[in-house]
Amino acid sequence: MGRRRKDPGSRRAISRRGFLTTVSTAPIAGAAIGRAHETPAPVPAAEAHEPVNVVLRINGRSFKLQVEPRDTLLTALREKLGMTGTKPGCERGECGACTVLIDGNPRYACLTLALEAAGHEITTVEGLMNGEQLGPVQKAFVEDDAMQCGYCTPGQVMAAEGLLRANPNPSLEEIRLGMSGNLCRCGAYDHIFKAVQRAAQARRTGGMS
Ligand code: FES
Numbered sequence: 455m456g457r458r459r460k461d462p463g464s465r466r467a468i469s470r471r472g473f474l475t476t477v478s479t480a481p482i483a484g485a486a487i488g489r490a491h492e493t494p495a496p497v498p499a500a501e502a503h504e505p506v507n508v509v510l511r512i513n514g515r516s517f518k519l520q521v522e523p524r525d526t527l528l529t530a531l532r533e534k535l536g537m538t539g540t541k542p543g544c545e546r547g548e549c550g551a552c553t554v555l556i557d558g559n560p561r562y563a564c565l566t567l568a569l570e571a572a573g574h575e576i577t578t579v580e581g582l583m584n585g586e587q588l589g590p591v592q593k594a595f596v597e598d599d600a601m602q603c604g605y606c607t608p609g610q611v612m613a614a615e616g617l618l619r620a621n622p623n624p625s626l627e628e629i630r631l632g633m634s635g636n637l638c639r640c641g642a643y644d645h646i647f648k649a650v651q652r653a654a655q656a657r658r659t660g661g662m663s
């Protein structure tokens with residue numbers, strides 16, 4: 455599911471595996487050529503655009519919808535369910551604008567297929583609201599003026615929420631590290647980090663749930 459790390463050795467491992475596969479299947483390929491007159495039964499190709507029924511658990515509710523196997527969770531949220539709080543940015547796992555929680559952990563919705571997310575608890579920025587009231591992290595972002603244009607803010611809030619669920623008392627360095635998958639083109643980082651500290655402290659002192 456969609457999050458951030460690339461294995462620097464994977465390219466080499468794949469090419470070596472590909473080489474071994476080619477070598478080890480060569481005799482099989484030869485045998486297949488020898489039986490070329492035996493026409494295999496046609497296998498229907500899976501169509502990536504054929505809709506599939508799926509149930510997604512989002513913000514504590516179940517939603518039945520149809521998605522294409524190639525649809526990302528970001529597409530499903532915004533275009534199928536109208537949950538536009540989750541923002542599209544780069545749509546290739548670089549900016550963090552699309553961050554949601556899956557089973558409590560921050561994940562990029564643009565790199566997660568909707569079908570992959572089935573059976574998991576998804577939380578979006580809408581799910582942090584308490585009725586009409588802002589949730590604690592959202593409130594801290596407002597109080598610390600942790601935004602300029604605001605486009606990155608839903609993703610930043612979700613990353614902060616995930617960080618504080620895993621680590622209720624992070625150091626500044628841990629906050630920097632925990633928020634490092636979320637970019638802010640306006641450069642509001644100082645205020646964002648202060649907001650995360652404020653939300654953490656408020657949680658510890660019982661000022662926020
Ligand atoms: S839109 Fe998903 S990481 Fe940029």
Ligand code: FES
Nearest residue numbers: 602604638639640
């Ligand atoms: S507030 Fe503008 S991109 Fe972060």
